[in-house]
Amino acid sequence: MNLQALWLTIRLATLVALALLVLGLPVAYWITYSRWRLKFLVEAVVALPLVLPPTVLGFYLLIALGPRSPLGQWWQALTGHTLVFTFEGLLVGSILYSLPFAVQPFAAAFAGIDGSLLAASAMLGASRWRTFRRVILPLSVTGLVTGTVLSFAHTLGEFGLVLMVGGNIPGVTRTVSIDIYDKVQAVDYAGANQTAQLLLVISFLLLSCVYAVNRAVGYSAGFGHIVPGKKN
Amino acid sequence: MVLPVLEARIQKRFAPAAGSSTGSAGETSDLDVSFDAQPGFTILFGASGAGKTTVLNCIAGMVRPDAGRIVADETVLFDKERRICLPVARRRVGYVFQDLALFPHLTVEQNIAYGLANLDRQEQKTRTDSVLSSFRIEPLRHRKPAQISGGERQRVALARALVTDPRALLLDEPLAALDLPTKSLIIDDLRAWNILRRVPILYVTHTRDEVFALGERVLVLDRGRILAQGTPHEVMTTPHYETVAQLAGFENIFDAEVEAVHEDRGTMTCKVMTCKTMTRKTTTGGEATPDEVTPAEVTPAEVTTSEVTTNEVTTSNVTTTDLPVAENSTLVLETPLVRSAAGSRFRIAIRAGDVLLATSEPNEISARNIFPGKVVSVERRDVIILARVQTAADPHVEFFVQLTLAACDSLGIAEGREVWLVLKTHSCHLVAR
Numbered sequence: 001m002n003l004q005a006l007w008l009t010i011r012l013a014t015l016v017a018l019a020l021l022v023l024g025l026p027v028a029y030w031i032t033y034s035r036w037r038l039k040f041l042v043e044a045v046v047a048l049p050l051v052l053p054p055t056v057l058g059f060y061l062l063i064a065l066g067p068r069s070p071l072g073q074w075w076q077a078l079t080g081h082t083l084v085f086t087f088e089g090l091l092v093g094s095i096l097y098s099l100p101f102a103v104q105p106f107a108a109a110f111a112g113i114d115g116s117l118l119a120a121s122a123m124l125g126a127s128r129w130r131t132f133r134r135v136i137l138p139l140s141v142t143g144l145v146t147g148t149v150l151s152f153a154h155t156l157g158e159f160g161l162v163l164m165v166g167g168n169i170p171g172v173t174r175t176v177s178i179d180i181y182d183k184v185q186a187v188d189y190a191g192a193n194q195t196a197q198l199l200l201v202i203s204f205l206l207l208s209c210v211y212a213v214n215r216a217v218g219y220s221a222g223f224g225h226i227v228p229g230k231k232n
Numbered sequence: 233m234v235l236p237v238l239e240a241r242i243q244k245r246f247a248p249a250a251g252s253s254t255g256s257a258g259e260t261s262d263l264d265v266s267f268d269a270q271p272g273f274t275i276l277f278g279a280s281g282a283g284k285t286t287v288l289n290c291i292a293g294m295v296r297p298d299a300g301r302i303v304a305d306e307t308v309l310f311d312k313e314r315r316i317c318l319p320v321a322r323r324r325v326g327y328v329f330q331d332l333a334l335f336p337h338l339t340v341e342q343n344i345a346y347g348l349a350n351l352d353r354q355e356q357k358t359r360t361d362s363v364l365s366s367f368r369i370e371p372l373r374h375r376k377p378a379q380i381s382g383g384e385r386q387r388v389a390l391a392r393a394l395v396t397d398p399r400a401l402l403l404d405e406p407l408a409a410l411d412l413p414t415k416s417l418i419i420d421d422l423r424a425w426n427i428l429r430r431v432p433i434l435y436v437t438h439t440r441d442e443v444f445a446l447g448e449r450v451l452v453l454d455r456g457r458i459l460a461q462g463t464p465h466e467v468m469t470t471p472h473y474e475t476v477a478q479l480a481g482f483e484n485i486f487d488a489e490v491e492a493v494h495e496d497r498g499t500m501t502c503k504v505m506t507c508k509t510m511t512r513k514t515t516t517g518g519e520a521t522p523d524e525v526t527p528a529e530v531t532p533a534e535v536t537t538s539e540v541t542t543n544e545v546t547t548s549n550v551t552t553t554d555l556p557v558a559e560n561s562t563l564v565l566e567t568p569l570v571r572s573a574a575g576s577r578f579r580i581a582i583r584a585g586d587v588l589l590a591t592s593e594p595n596e597i598s599a600r601n602i603f604p605g606k607v608v609s610v611e612r613r614d615v616i617i618l619a620r621v622q623t624a625a626d627p628h629v630e631f632f633v634q635l636t637l638a639a640c641d642s643l644g645i646a647e648g649r650e651v652w653l654v655l656k657t658h659s660c661h662l663v664a665r
Binding site for chain 1: 292294319320321322323324325326327329331333334335336337338346347349350392393396
């Protein structure tokens with residue numbers, strides 16, 4: 001068992017989940033409440049990682065974050081090293097890759113809130129921010145849990161994008177899924193199986209948590225969008 | 233001190249099939265209303281789709297009028313010409329929605345304190361405590377909305393809106409789902425509150441009972457226009473428009489006093505009171521000139537008056553403004569039990585279609601109100617016969633009775649015919665005065 005890879009993966013997944021909790025909320029809020037008529041374009045962009053092969057996303061990220069891009073050059077001037085093939089680069093890529101897994105449950109939870117509650121909040125003198133904090137967030141708990149857990153679990157198992165943007169540097173960008181791939185390449189089936197089983201168990205437990213939380217609260221905010229066969 | 237008044241001049245065009253923001257389907261007709269609401273209850277009455285909710289939404293700021301001006305307690309909330317449109321959160325208008333919109337994740341206490349965020353903790357607590365006790369929901373303080381009854385939820389919703397000291401209170405059929413006793417208890421508490429804080433209360437309803445129960449003043453709204461306004465008695469019992477009459481629905485309306493209460497039987501006996509002269513609605517706001525009041529537009533609702541008949545007297549009587557003089561008659565009706573206190577006064581409303589006629593005294597019949605009378609007039613309207621029957625007990629008390637042509641023919645109902653009036657206890661609808 002490659003504990004170094006496991007630790008790195010868990011660190012990455014945790015950071016991605018937290019970052020998406022912070023970044024995903026405003027995006028989801030905008031998607032839910034904006035009346036812009038071209039909103040559907042933004043929704044499509046956010047959902048792209050759901051359907052795009054990870055290698056395609058990884059390839060463009062490699063170029064966008066690479067030393068020749070403005071972003072890569074800015075990063076290099078700031079930190080002295082490139083963004084690609086580093087943990088930070090991997091983090092940026094993973095956040096983009098898991099974006100829909102956070103935003104869609106968040107947005108679905110927001111959309112599920114009775115509009116008259118928001119109107120009542122405004123009638124009682126509350127600002128948008130206060131309404132968001134005191135009404136929208138507490139009523140979206142299941143959506144928040146779902147989105148966060150899903151983006152964590154999704155990051156745990158990503159492969160193609162890691163390989164493209166991160167490469168395979170032990171302790172820096174070698175995640176569990178790449179470790180499994182390496183072991184299979186080296187015909188170490190027993191080692192691969194050990195790690196694969198661990199990943200399987202973790203994923204299963206996480207999803208069970210999500211379903212359990214949804215069940216406890218009585219509805220499955222947004223989950224139906226991601227997991228087939230589960231409808232609100 | 234100048235009492236707070238709500239002035240509303242609202243014009244709003246709707247594209248076909250455009251819904252209002254709270255989703256009341258079908259409110260698609262253009263809105264053009266203008267009224268002042270004094271402190272106390274003003275009822276907005278009309279069929280669904282008349283634009284009642286839209287009026288409230290415009291005042292609350294959730295819908296933006298195309299033109300007009302809305303002023304509450306000397307604060308301009310909206311003025312098209314001066315380009316003023318205060319955002320919802322700054323209007324300080326209390327609004328209780330039809331679905332109440334209590335925050336499901338907050339306790340009763342937290343729900344009520346929600347609108348007090350700008351006050352310090354001590355003040356929040358004082359105000360919350362006082363409104364909790366005046367609406368008798370103190371024991372529910374730590375419960376969530378899902379854990380309390382419908383009537384209790386209405387109280388919480390009212391308390392939540394009132395605790396913020398609103399400039400005006402908008403109520404969108406908040407009591408529609410409640411039974412009459414629960415409803416009248418809540419209304420009593422609301423009235424008690426309103427005596428202390430004299431703000432205008434705009435109350436939307438499409439139930440006639442509520443108009444009589446609450447009404448100090450009623451505005452009848454139909455397809456975006458105010459058709460009639462005045463006291464409920466003026467508007468609902470002497471409707472100048474067919475629409476109002478249809479809305480009002482009750483052809484027979486009496487003042488009554490509870491004579492005895494039979495808790496065990498679930499009934500009361502009520503003495504019917506008569507008025508010598510009735511308040512005729514003088515044409516309000518120039519909406520209707522006497523000439524426009526044709527017999528067809530006046531339904532036979534003036535049962536409490538002996539002089540006014542449907543046809544001839546209408547036009548000549550339009551300017552009569554004498555106040556009703558209550559007088560006890562000897563007619564006693566058995567009614568459903570509503571509030572138990574002998575001596576309390578109600579109005580009894582009975583639909584003409586609910587009154588039966590018999591040519592001889594009916595025996596062995598379940599109806600509890602059986603008394604003799606004499607047909608004064610018979611009028612045919614399309615396929616319906618409306619008979620005006622004077623009771624033998626008191627010639628001032630007259631009932632309008634709706635009959636089919638066949639029933640009229642087979643009983644030989646004609647002017648001067650002696651008949652028996654038969655009335656079920658539950659056909660007598662009690663409304664609080």
